[in-house]
Amino acid sequence: MTSVQDDTGVLAGDERMLIDGELQHTGSGASFDVVHPASEQIVGQAVDGTVDDMARAVGAARRAFDETDWSRDLDFRYHCLTQLHDAFERNKERLRRVLITEVGCPVTVSGSQIESPIEEVKHWADHGKHFEYLVDNGVHDTPLGPARRKIHYEAVGVVGAITPWNVPFYLNVAETVPALMAGNTVVLKPAQLTPWSGSEYGRIVAEETDIPPGVFNVVTSNANEVGAALSSDPRVDMITFTGSTATGRAILAAGAPTVKKTLLELGGKSAHIVLDDADFSSTLPLAAMMACVMSGQSCILPSRILLPRNRYDEGIEVLKTMMEGFPIGDPWTPGNMQGPQISETQRQKVLGLVNRAVEAGARLVTGGGVPEHLPVGYYTQPTLLADVDPDSEIAQEEVFGPVLAVIPYGTDDEAVAIANNSIYGLSGEVSGGDLDRAFAVATRMRTGNVTINGKSHFGIGSPFGGTKQSGLGYRNGDEGHKEYLAAKTIGMPE
Known part of the structure; x- marks a missing residue:
């Protein structure tokens, strides 16, 4: 041994x-x-x-x-x-x-x-x-x-x-x-x-x-x-x-x-629909944390964040603040919550997807590279992309890294259509103040599992499986x- x-x-x-x-x-x-x-x-x-x-x-x-x-x-x-x-x-x-x-x-x-x-x-x-x-x-x-x-x-x-x-x-x-x-x-x-x-x-x-x-x-x-x-x-x-x-x-x-x-x-490319009556101060920091806590290496990660246009800038700022302050570093040090990617190959895949997203018109809000204070190890900065085209590569492909793609929407119908615009259907999330409205949106998402207001669908006593190609x-x-x-x-x- x-x-x-x-x-x-x-x-x-x-x-x-x-x-x-x-x-x-x-x-x-x-x-x-x-x-x-x-x-x-x-x-x-x-x-x-x-x-x-x-x-x-x-x-x-x-x-x-x-x-x-x-x-x-x-x-x-x-x-x-x-x-x-x-x-x-x-x-x-x-x-x-x-x-x-x-x-x-x-x-x-x-x-x-x-x-x-x-x-x-x-x-x-x-x-x-x-x-x-x-x-x-x-x-x-x-x-x-x-x-x-x-x-x-x-x-x-x-x-x-x-x-x-x-x-x-x-x-x-x-x-x-x-x-x-x-x-x-x-x-x-x-x-x-x-x-x-x-x-x-x-x-x-x-x-x-x-x-x-x-x-x-x-x-x-x-x-x-x-x-x-x-x-x-x-x-x-x-x-x-x-x-x-x-x-x-x-x-x-x-x-x-x-x-x-x-x-x-x-695979999954889960969408998190944030309704315009959601509590952004509690919902979005958690969304940012979930993108980073396993270095983004999670199949159920809601990596597409759908924000209402009338609160779009507010939502971007909350996500940016959380991701820039997220504790990343040596996995053996208590308090760090994001470690490295599994390999250099995986890190380069993540960074390549981010770079191509920016070239295609997405706005890099924060991250997008290697942390300066972590020159050794396969670390990737928590990364936030805004103004993402719902049909673009970054919105359609599973990244498996600490990357959030933010997409604006107008109506609930538009949000559901964007969320369902994927070959995947493993997981999803809805946040909103009106629980009946949030539930109605959740039932229209073509996915095997949905979390509403942070109350996780995942548990040993409940069936977990995907739809479509998930x-x-x-x-x-x-x-x-x-x-x-x-x-x-x-x-x-x-």
């Missing part, structure tokens, strides 16, 4: 993969570097798994599903996931340091990426324990006489989980624990930039739980074809993926020959548990 420590708190994660119950390296011994985005330094390595490694992991998961009682033994699954929750709790501070090392997430705001997913393990264990897997659907008349119908919810089979780098530990949990509790076996392929959030998960499963060999597997790799092999393997019954819409399309295509069930949470299916809530189950209707004598 590699461990790199110094006074910054940097900590490397376990290098090994978990395949069929064994923590291991790849046959060639190949590895790839992991870089701390706040220092730009290599801080350790992860196993560079191969297509053959993925095939072995899928074979182990298939065998564990077909030849063991995992899918049928609810009490044992509950026992194992309760163990997992307790083990995560014991390893919490190690997981936090690994997360900050990989992602650059500020320690001040790391709770949503560490404490929240740990508690979700307990939630899903309890939810799955008490879920009704057999439901009596009553007696129905048929041409051959009355028939009683029962609905049996059973595990889908082998689930392949492909996760992104922005909130890696959270999404590793969110995409695998409900699947496990539903009785499936799982192969996890974590993102190349954040392999340790997956390998640490695998280590904990292997060393601190009774989860049987093959039930949970982790394959880390720096090669795109390894994830593609998981998506196309005919032994995999379902793929769950969070990431870009482009990759989501490729996963759908890869699974098409075997008509694989696919759960997708994809995804298929749901996470969270009863709907999220059922995604990992197949409903079998059984007809039988009364």
Whole structure:
């Protein structure tokens, strides 16, 4: 196990993969570097798994599903996931340091990426324990006489989980624990930039739980074809993926020959409609903070701010003041709330989109570059663009950086039309003094989720999913548990 420590708190994660119950390296011994985005330094390595490694992991998961009682033994699954929750709790501070090392997430705001997913393990264990897997659907008349119908919810089979780098530990949990509790076996392929959030998960499963060999597997790799092999393997019954819409399309295509069930949470370009009766002094500082707190690396970020023309200048000034004073810097320093972008490639993507937006006519109010006091690390200034054309690139493309694009509007109808002018439909927000009016606007937004006046739609007990090209299916809530189950209707004598 590699461990790199110094006074910054940097900590490397376990290098090994978990395949069929064994923590291991790849046959060639190949590895790839992991870089701390706040220092730009290599801080350790992860196993560079191969297509053959993925095939072995899928074979182990298939065998564990077909030849063991995992899918049928609810009490044992509950026992194992309760163990997992307790083990995560014991390893919490190690997981936090690994997360900050990989992602650059500020320690001040790391709770949503560490404490929240740990508690979700307990939630899903309890939810799955008490879920009704057999439901009596009553007696129905048929041409051959009355028939009683029962609905049996059973595990889908082998689930392949492909996760992104922005909130890696959270999404590793969110995409695998409900699947496990539903009785499936799982192969996890974590993102190349954040392999340790997956390998640490695998280590904990292997060393601190009774989860049987093959039930949970982790394959880390720096090669795109390894994830593609998981998506196309005919032994995999379902793929769950969070990431870009482009990759989501490729996963759908890869699974098409075997008509694989696919759960997708994809890109977003969410709009925040600020009505003219909103309290700007409370609404807009929060909007600016949400753009920066994860370095803008959030799929549900309302990155388009729609301001009424009759209060436009006022709104711009509030946003500008907040963004210019936002605490950005070393993620290990308490109080800092914005860290670096995940990589230099991501930073250049963000800055490139901002530069092209200005060239296309947007007004740069603040930001748009690299903070002068942070010459080392992949930092980007909180950036505010005004007078943005609703059809422009910056208004249509997901930036994944601390950038807000402000668009003026006249009427509520115009605001809704601008908000819906997107291939995406993951999230949205409405702020206003008249709650009925705000609710009416929210119901007209073509998006899977809407927040009104800061009261978040997101929670473990409520379904979360996108419309249009933002995804298929749901996470969270009863709907999220059922995604990992197949409903079998059984007809039988009364």
